[in-house]
Amino acid sequence: MENREIFSTITAIPPVFVRLDGRAFHRLADCLGLQKPFDEFFHKAMVTACTSLVADSGLNPDLAFTFSDEISLYLTKLPFNGRVEKLDSVAASYTASSFTVALGGTTLVAFDARIIPATPEFAIEYLTNRQAEAWRNHINAYCQQALIEDGMDAKKAAEQLKGLQSKDLHEMMHVRGFNLATTPAWQRRGTLVYKKITEKEGFNPITNKTVIAERSAVTTETDLPLFTSPEGKEFLRMVLGGV
Numbered sequence: 001m002e003n004r005e006i007f008s009t010i011t012a013i014p015p016v017f018v019r020l021d022g023r024a025f026h027r028l029a030d031c032l033g034l035q036k037p038f039d040e041f042f043h044k045a046m047v048t049a050c051t052s053l054v055a056d057s058g059l060n061p062d063l064a065f066t067f068s069d070e071i072s073l074y075l076t077k078l079p080f081n082g083r084v085e086k087l088d089s090v091a092a093s094y095t096a097s098s099f100t101v102a103l104g105g106t107t108l109v110a111f112d113a114r115i116i117p118a119t120p121e122f123a124i125e126y127l128t129n130r131q132a133e134a135w136r137n138h139i140n141a142y143c144q145q146a147l148i149e150d151g152m153d154a155k156k157a158a159e160q161l162k163g164l165q166s167k168d169l170h171e172m173m174h175v176r177g178f179n180l181a182t183t184p185a186w187q188r189r190g191t192l193v194y195k196k197i198t199e200k201e202g203f204n205p206i207t208n209k210t211v212i213a214e215r216s217a218v219t220t221e222t223d224l225p226l227f228t229s230p231e232g233k234e235f236l237r238m239v240l241g242g243v
Contacts, residue, residue, distance in 0.1 A: 011082040014075060017116040017126055018061070018091045022069030022099075022109065031107060036148075037141035038187050045102035046071065047220060050193040052098040055218045059091060063239060065127055067134035067190035068141075071095060071111075074123055074240075088113040124236050128227040134190040139169045139180055146176060186222040193220050194239050 022028070034042050050064035050071055061073040073091065080086035092113040100109055118126060140161055147157035161169070173180050180188075196219040204211045225232035 008083070008085055010084045012078060012084050012087065012115050012117065013082060014078045015118045015120065015123065016075055016078065016087075017118050017123075018059075018073040018075065018087060018113055019116060020071040020073070020092060020095050020111045020113050022111055025069040025109075028107065028109060032103070037145040038138075038183075043186060043191070045099055047191055047193065047222075048102040049095055049099040050191070051218055051220065053091075053095060054193050054195065057091075057094045057098075059087075059094070062241075063192060063194035065130055065190055065192050067130070067186075068137050070130070072126070072130055074118070074127075076241075084115050087115060120240060123240055124227075124233065127236060128232075131190055131224070131227045135188055136166075138183065138188050139166060139173075142178070142180060142183070143169045143172050146173065146178075184222075185224060189224045189226065191220065191222045192224055192239065193218060195219070 028034075029036070029039070029042070032042075046066050046069070050066050053059060053064050053071070053073060054061055059073065059075065059079060060077060061075045063074050065072045065074075078087065080090070092111045095111045095113075096109050099111075100107065103109070116126065143161055143164075144154070144157045147160060148154060152160070164172075170180060195216050198215050198217060225235050227233065227236055
């Protein structure tokens with residue numbers, strides 16, 4: 001029967017990104033009564049899911065970048081011999097389970113997943129692009145909520161914002177006395193969860209000498225630099241292993 005499984009033999013070659021998106025999360029926000037346009041409890045649940053994906057999922061991603069209801073995993077080694085169906089299904093199901101637990105286990109959620117082939121150089125471009133999308137999502141979310149608070153329904157608010165440039169959206173909030181640049185960094189630039197190599201001094205009783213051992217620890221960075229800046233590019237190269 002296995003020879004009737006559609007696409008079961010399609011495999012990916014590392015490195016790849018696995019991008020996960022929450023399904024119908026606007027309804028989830030209403031169900032949970034989340035604060036708009038951003039909710040810190042929701043954000044922390046997404047970060048918890050990312051930490052679990054990096055540390056415990058068995059997928060062994062190098063990092064997870066998240067904003068809104070999106071997570072991007074970067075994998076330089078692939079489990080399941082790189083089988084795309086397995087990567088997608090396990091990543092999506094594990095994320096949904098982890099996120100559900102982080103929310104308190106009272107609401108069912110679903111994620112979809114897709115594979116994006118990468119190279120170490122493309123990884124920098126990809127993460128820079130996703131951070132730029134985090135910024136666009138951020139300013140649109142604040143502006144849409146402002147219009148809703150003015151009495152406009154969500155659909156009409158989205159229509160009014162369609163096609164407006166970033167400077168127009170900034171001006172919309174500025175006249176309301178709100179500076180978008182003062183919002184928390186995780187809202188504007190996303191959050192990165194990654195494996196950080198640290199050195200720790202130890203003692204070898206056999207050689208009776210002090211030794212330096214490397215340890216890998218999962219680290220969360222919520223105050224990211226702008227990836228298009230020299231500082232941000234250098235940070236990404238460090239996280240990606242010196243690309």
